[in-house]
Amino acid sequence: MLNDATDAREYVARIQAEISQEARRRRESDPTLATLEREIGQAWTRSAPSGGAAAASSDATAPAEVKAHAEHLLGCVDDLSLIDVDAPDGARRGVRQVKSAVRRLTRWYLRYLADQVNAFNHFLVGFLRSTEQRLARLEDDAGAAERLSAFVDPVPEADHALGRSVADQLSQCSGPVAVVSCGSGLIVSALLQAGIAAHGVDDSADAISDGVNEGLDLRVAAPLEHLSRIADGSLAGVVLTRSVERRRPVELSSLIDEALRCVTPSGRIVVAVADLSARSGPEAELLRGMGLSPQTWAHLLRRRGCAVEVSASTGSRVATLVTARPQ
Amino acid sequence: MSDITFVVPRYGADVVGGAELGARALATRLSADGMDVSVLTSRARSFDTWADDYPEGTTIEEGVSVSRFSVDHPRSPNFAASCDRLLRHPEQASMQDAWQWIDEQGPTSNDLLEAIAEVDSGVLSLTPYMYHPAVRGVSLARVPTVLHAAAHPEPPLRLPVFDGLFNSVSGIAHYSRLEQRLVLDRFPSTIPTPQAVMGLPVEAPDFEIDPDGARRAFGLGDEPFAVFLGRVLRSKGTHELVDFFNAARERRGSGKLVIVGPVVDEIPESEGIVCVGPVSEQHKFGLLAAADALINPSPLESFSLVVLEAWLAGTPVLVNGWCGPTRDHCEQSGGGLWYSNFAEFEVSLNRLLDDAGLRSGLARAGRAYVEDSFSWPAVRRRYQRLLSQIS
Numbered sequence: 001m002l003n004d005a006t007d008a009r010e011y012v013a014r015i016q017a018e019i020s021q022e023a024r025r026r027r028e029s030d031p032t033l034a035t036l037e038r039e040i041g042q043a044w045t046r047s048a049p050s051g052g053a054a055a056a057s058s059d060a061t062a063p064a065e066v067k068a069h070a071e072h073l074l075g076c077v078d079d080l081s082l083i084d085v086d087a088p089d090g091a092r093r094g095v096r097q098v099k100s101a102v103r104r105l106t107r108w109y110l111r112y113l114a115d116q117v118n119a120f121n122h123f124l125v126g127f128l129r130s131t132e133q134r135l136a137r138l139e140d141d142a143g144a145a146e147r148l149s150a151f152v153d154p155v156p157e158a159d160h161a162l163g164r165s166v167a168d169q170l171s172q173c174s175g176p177v178a179v180v181s182c183g184s185g186l187i188v189s190a191l192l193q194a195g196i197a198a199h200g201v202d203d204s205a206d207a208i209s210d211g212v213n214e215g216l217d218l219r220v221a222a223p224l225e226h227l228s229r230i231a232d233g234s235l236a237g238v239v240l241t242r243s244v245e246r247r248r249p250v251e252l253s254s255l256i257d258e259a260l261r262c263v264t265p266s267g268r269i270v271v272a273v274a275d276l277s278a279r280s281g282p283e284a285e286l287l288r289g290m291g292l293s294p295q296t297w298a299h300l301l302r303r304r305g306c307a308v309e310v311s312a313s314t315g316s317r318v319a320t321l322v323t324a325r326p327q
Numbered sequence: 328m329s330d331i332t333f334v335v336p337r338y339g340a341d342v343v344g345g346a347e348l349g350a351r352a353l354a355t356r357l358s359a360d361g362m363d364v365s366v367l368t369s370r371a372r373s374f375d376t377w378a379d380d381y382p383e384g385t386t387i388e389e390g391v392s393v394s395r396f397s398v399d400h401p402r403s404p405n406f407a408a409s410c411d412r413l414l415r416h417p418e419q420a421s422m423q424d425a426w427q428w429i430d431e432q433g434p435t436s437n438d439l440l441e442a443i444a445e446v447d448s449g450v451l452s453l454t455p456y457m458y459h460p461a462v463r464g465v466s467l468a469r470v471p472t473v474l475h476a477a478a479h480p481e482p483p484l485r486l487p488v489f490d491g492l493f494n495s496v497s498g499i500a501h502y503s504r505l506e507q508r509l510v511l512d513r514f515p516s517t518i519p520t521p522q523a524v525m526g527l528p529v530e531a532p533d534f535e536i537d538p539d540g541a542r543r544a545f546g547l548g549d550e551p552f553a554v555f556l557g558r559v560l561r562s563k564g565t566h567e568l569v570d571f572f573n574a575a576r577e578r579r580g581s582g583k584l585v586i587v588g589p590v591v592d593e594i595p596e597s598e599g600i601v602c603v604g605p606v607s608e609q610h611k612f613g614l615l616a617a618a619d620a621l622i623n624p625s626p627l628e629s630f631s632l633v634v635l636e637a638w639l640a641g642t643p644v645l646v647n648g649w650c651g652p653t654r655d656h657c658e659q660s661g662g663g664l665w666y667s668n669f670a671e672f673e674v675s676l677n678r679l680l681d682d683a684g685l686r687s688g689l690a691r692a693g694r695a696y697v698e699d700s701f702s703w704p705a706v707r708r709r710y711q712r713l714l715s716q717i718s
Contacts, residue, residue, distance in 0.1 A: 005699075008661025008692030015685065016664060019678065023670035037669045040570045176519040197521055197716055205504075212504070213700060215709030217522050217716075219507065229515040 148286045155242040157183045162272060162315025163190025166239055169270050169311070169323045170196055175236030178262070180223040180255070181243035185211030187272075188218065196236075201226045203243070224251065227258035235262045241272040241318075245291040252292060256300060260326055269306070271297045271322040272313065294320040329365040329392070330449045331357060331714070336434050336458045338368040338393055339381060343558055343589055343605070346455035346477040348632055349502070349527045353452075353710070356528055356703050358390035363449075366393045367442050367460070369434040375591065377402050377434040396438040403431040417485040425488035429462050436460070443467050450718050453496070457483055462492050471497040471717045478510055479627040480651075485513070493517050497717040500525045500710065502630030505651035523713040528703040529635040532612050536640060541613025545585065545603050551680045552583040552601075553645070554618035556611065556633045557625070559590040559602075564624035564647055566594060571624075573597050575673045582680055584622070587614060615640035619686060620679040626650045635701055638662050638693030643686050645675050662693020 027033050158166075167190045170177055175197065179187050182200025184207060191198035199217035202208050208218040219226070227238070238259040244252060259269050276284070276293045292300070298308045306324035313321045335350040342348075350366070358364040372380035377398045385394040403409070409431050413420050420428070439460055443451065444467040451468050453461040455477035465472060474496040478484055493499070493514040498521040501507040507524055510517060542548070553572070559565045565586070572584040576599040586594070586602045594602065606614065615621060621637035621644045631653045634644050644663035646653035648671070657663035664679065666672040678685055699705070 005659075005661065005692070005695065008688075008695075009658065010661075011688065011692070012657065012661040012664070015678075019664065019666075019671055019674045022674045023668070026674065027670050033670055033673075036574055040567070040574060040669055176521070178519070192712070192716065199519075199522065212524050213705065213709075215523050215525070215712035217713075219511070219522075220504070226518070229511075230518050231516055234516075234519050 149246055149290065152283050152286050155181075155245055156317060158186045158241060158272070158318075159316055160186060160190065162313055162318050163187045165311075165313040165315060165321055166241075166270055166272055167191050167194040167196065169321055170194075170237045170239075170268055173236035173268060175264065175267075176234075177237035177239065178227070178230070178235055179239040179241065180227070180259075181241055182211070182218055183207050183242055185214070185216040185218050187239060187241065188216050189214075192216075224255055224258060227255070227262055230262045232261055233264045233267075235267060236264055237268045237270065238263055239270045239272060244271070245273045246287065248290055249292060253300070256304060260304060260306070263326060265326060267326065269301065269324045271301075271324075272315070272318050273297065274317050275319060278317070278319075294322050297322045298324075329446070330362045331452055332365040332367060332446050332449060333452045333454070334367050334439075334443055334460050334464055335454055336369055336460060337371050337374065338366050338395075339372065340388075341605075342372055344374070345628070345630060345632065346475065349475065349477070349630065350452070350454050352528050352632075354391045355389040356707070360707065364391045366391055367439055367446075368393065368395055369398050369436055369439060369460075370395045371398060371434055374434075375402065394442060396436045396442065398434045398436045400433075400435060402433050406431045413486070414482040417482045418487070420486055422487055425486045428483075428486065429459055429488055432457070433459050440464055440467060444469065446470055450497075450714055452500075456489060456492060462488060465492050465495045473498040473500055473713065473717060475500045475502070476506070476510060477502060477629045478506055478513075479629055480509055481627055484509075490514060490516075496520070498522065498713050500713055502526060503652040503655060505655055506629045509651075521713060521716040523709050525709045525713065526701050526706055527630055527632060528706045529632060529639065529697055529701045530703060531639045532608060534609060534612075536612045536616045537609065538613050538617035541610050542617050544610060545601065545614070547583065547585065547601070547617070550581060550583055551619045552585050552617075553620045553622050553676065553680070554585045554587060554614050554642075555622050555624070556587045556615070556637075557623070558588050559586060559592060559594060561592045562627060564626055566592065568622060568624035569594050569597070569600060571669055571672045572622075572676075573599060574669065575676050578673065579677060579680075582676070585614060585618065587611065612636070612640050615642050618642050620645050620676070622676075623647065623650075623653055625653070628653050631656065634663070635693075635697045638690060638697050641687075641690045641694065643679060643689035643693065645672075645679060656696070660693045660696030662689050662691075662696055664689070 163186045166187050170191065171194060173196055177191055177196055177198040179198060179200040182188055182202050185200050188198045188200040199219065201219050201221050201223060203222050205220045208220065211218045240255065240259065244255065263269060273291065273294060276291060279287065294310060298310050301308050301322065301324035305327055307327050309323045311321050311323065313319055333350045333354050335347055337344065337347050338351060354364050354366055369377060370379040370381040370383055371377040378401060379397050381395050383395055383397055385392060409428050413424055413428050440463055443464040447469055449470060451470055451472045452475065453465060453472055454475035456474060476499060494516050499510065499517060501522060501524045504524045507522060555565065555568060557563060576582050582599060584600050586600060587606055589605050590602065615637050621633065621642055623631055623634055623644060623646045626647050626649045628650050629652055634646065634653055634656055637644050644657065646657060646663060646665045648654050648665035648667040654665045657665055664675045666675050
């Protein structure tokens with residue numbers, strides 16, 4: 001008996017894994033199945049409509065459109081590679097010597113080429129292996145902080161009071177506002193209630209699902225990537241909150257650059273984060289090097305040439321809001 | 328003076344098509360809730376020809392004011408050739424060629440465009456993205472517009488002509504979050520545009536579902552069967568399904584596939600396939616309830632009403648794993664299975680046809696998902712929030 005949606009999702013995932021395993025086993029033990037699959041695939045490729053074939057193909061690695069192009073190409077190659085039936089043969093006078101010389105030259109040239117290619121490949125493989133090892137070490141070092149942060153509770157959702165405080169800061173904005181790390185959308189909802197068009201973005205699909213169900217415009221995306229795809233000056237405001245408390249300064253610097261690029265000259269950037277001093281002992285140690293205090297946010301934004309205002313928030317966890325206006 | 332005016336290529340109780348059904352579902356429910364709802368559409372029933380099947384003029388249908396306009400010409404005989412030429416590399420098409428494709432695609436009706444330009448109150452709701460009325464009409468709109476794109480990962484979406492449409496509308500209503508991702512990837516300039524992942528209202532019918540009656544009506548006997556419901560179109564994967572089903576049936580020795588819906592592309596006759604054509608709503612739900620599974624083989628869906636209707640009828644579903652929105656429904660609800668190749672199709676089909684416990688567990692989870700997320704109050708709440716942002 002399934003108790004709730006989570007149980008049902010896990011149940012289907014398990015059944016689906018069993019089906020994939022069974023399908024693999026059958027394919028391995030039953031050679032006719034592989035032949036049958038190939039025949040069905042070929043029949044489908046032949047009959048698939050123009051344009052729709054690629055999407056309709058059930059073979060993701062080789063869409064039908066690609067296969068069709070490849071088949072056309074192979075046909076062309078076939079046409080070009082017909083044997084010339086009038087090729088000179090060794091029975092003609094002098095031809096035998098010429099052919100022998102051509103063969104020797106060809107052999108020498110191919111061996112020379114092969115040696116060069118082998119040497120280059122050898123170097124390339126060595127270089128790629130050493131690069132991969134260095135990258136793995138770097139990723140390991142860089143990821144150590146993130147791994148530790150998994151032992152800390154997630155950043156709590158914004159409360160209604162914080163939503164209203166943020167909306168007050170953006171009340172002069174006419175135009176869309178993006179809320180970075182929106183969670184279930186309380187800040188987005190507060191902005192909409194204040195008559196400000198807003199959408200939210202969060203990297204967790206689970207975090208936004210309740211808000212999406214309520215009709216809030218919340219989207220799943222990495223914050224930096226989301227902002228980087230927005231055209232210059234097309235937002236009236238950007239709100240940075242929640243997960244920005246768990247990002248390293250170098251990422252936050254990029255986030256500020258992108259936010260400044262996205263907002264209009266009269267736009268606003270609002271940073272709603274808790275003070276670092278509010279972290280508990282374990283949080284402070286496990287999140288070392290992550291997040292910035294509101295004062296440091298204000299400093300960074302001033303250094304970027306913004307007029308910055310630091311104001312009190314009525315939110316229970318976030319006591320201070322930093323509001324920046326590009327100048 | 329309508330609160331909302333839907334612009335849709337075809338409209339009517341007997342029109343088959345996802346976006347058209349979606350528009351009608353919204354229009355009739357909004358009207359029943361007291362909104363003043365209008366529809367501007369062509370007289371066509373079939374998108375193959377755009378022939379003027381319905382009478383011209385305005386009628387009231389289920390509380391909705393429906394105005395139908397004659398098309399200026401039937402679908403161009405060059406259209407198939409245009410598709411072949413243009414859709415191989417749609418992103419390389421010139422604007423001129425792309426506009427010509429839209430005009431050939433139709434339904435082209437100057438009277439319909441004039442009617443769009445005359446709407447001076449409420450919101451214009453355009454659907455789907457790919458047809459002449461939406462693409463040509465958006466620039467004539469004098470009121471805020473919301474686009475129900477019904478976009479799939481299909482070649483026409485890459486034509487340059489659609490940038491203007493997506494960038495001009497005041498808001499976008501998506502059928503699924505995967506459709507939203509597709510649109511945002513293709514048109515990143517729409518990121519600041521107000522949007523909602525709205526879905527469509529799906530509710531159990533108000534009549535008693537009669538599975539035994541449906542079995543009798545179509546002579547299906549007691550043999551287990553799966554059902555396909557929709558237009559029989561190559562691009563919707565029907566022919567691949569027939570091939571898969573025939574091969575699986577030959578190996579398992581039993582089972583039928585009942586194909587319900589208008590046949591656009593003929594399918595070859597075979598022993599296990601029963602093609603019943605279009606049926607009434609009563610028989611549709613009867614067949615859904617009687618079936619051991621609904622199979623939706625389409626790789627191109629933006630929502631798939633029929634998958635959700637199957638859950639309401641107490642039937643699990645099997646969908647094409649390459650279709651994001653239908654697979655997402657199954658993953659989110661735990662109400663269905665998906666296949667990515669013949670071997671998986673065969674194993675899934677066998678399990679669904681042979682395991683009653685699995686069928687009832689899946690169907691129950693699917694029904695809970697539909698009732699939670701796609702009841703009319705839930706969809707209306709999302710739609711009204713979007714409309715309030717743009718109007």
